[in-house]
Amino acid sequence: MKFGGTSVGDVAAFERVSGIVSSENRFRPVVVVSAMTKVTDALLAAFEIAKKGDAEDGFETLEPHFERHLSVAQHFDVPESSPFHNELQYAREELADLLKRVSRRSLPLSMLKDAIVSYGEQLSSRLLAEVLKKKGINARQVDSRRLIVTDDEFGAAQPIADETERLVKLELEPLIADGEVPILGGFIAANRGGETTTLGRGGSDYSAAIVAAALQAGELQIWTDVTGIMTCDPRIRPDARTIPVLSYEEAAELAYFGAKVLHPKTIKPAVDNAIPVRVCNTFEPERTGTMVLADSGEAPNKIKSIAHKKNITIVRVSSARMLGAYGFMSALFQIFERHRTVIDVVSTSEVSVALTLDNAASLDQIVVDLKRLGDVEVETGYAVVCVVGEGLRASTGLASKVFSTIDDVNIALVSHGASSVNLTFVVKEDQATKAIAKLHDAFF
Ligand code: ADP
């Protein structure tokens, strides 16, 4: 059972989570929890302030968040001698010290950043364990950094599967067998040297999937602030509806192309171990939400949901001298591989390629290398829109209906046919919301 930040935002939220965990207690759950809402952002902001040289100012901005944790503990009568209070004291001292190190640059910044940001989950998991104990649940906080082993890519670390699986089983199975409910912080992990790493923003979903896979869980539950995966982001269309069933493939495409409700890496461990994923609402636990399974069947109009991702960069490369020559694509993709940059959408013709990047951090060096292949154009400020549904590729007239619905929006790039469940296109960022709203009205 994974609870996101808004599910542990305040006293009322902790109360709701306690009720939900109690009601599932007979299934021997493992709980993965995010930082309390806004805490990760606050820790990152403190890091940025310290980077500018003001470690103490950075630390001070955290005080209201320490207080939020304390007021939850107080409300539930968690004794001051509890492991949570110890951890809070320790977090204060460590964060003050880490922020000073940031301003002095005494360790690599990416490493310090992960150490700092990890306190969100370290505190929330200890607090939740204490609250659950008060509610009569046999909860025990377990430090995820002892279970999830990753590479050294601070900020977006990749778990090492077999080592992680072994440790998760070794640590958690005896507790579960003893009737204890392990409470883990999501998002945080450690490299082989024991240094704290994180799995990327929104990574608690991924942590939960990794643990579920290692334990061969009967179900992975993602508890959030909306009722399941919806026909589009409810912040764009308040009339978005819950989709009762999605296939792994559909859910993975939606997550990858921006449906924030699931971290993009969540689905893989679930698919590999055939674990059903349920996405449900902490605020309305009685509603079923969305089930993600191997097969979902086709929707009557084929389309199940529309996702989008903003802040996308388009890179176009064309090379007339490559006409009829092989090796162009290979050379091109190797450049992105060398710069460890993921490509999202690709569209090609004989001598030109257009592709999109979500993370353009290494773009300058990439462009230098690409110029050896041909002419390069870079355009920023785009959004990827992804229409998803089982059977979409095979259905006649669907692309026509999609594009005629948004015939006043310029389409910069299209990808269709690679996946059987999606039609993806790229529009100017400021046109995305309009396009999605129109498509939503037309299809739902
Ligand atoms: P949590 O803190 O529980 O991890 P997130 O904020 O990461 O929650 O994800 C939930 C949010 O995802 C929702 O509040 C919603 O605005 C957004 N979202 C985007 N696309 C979708 C979608 N297709 N269905 C449901 N929610 C979506």
Ligand code: ASP
């Ligand atoms: N707390 C982390 C974040 O805000 C991880 C998560 O919530 O999943 O990104």
Ligand code: MG
């Ligand atoms: Mg999330």
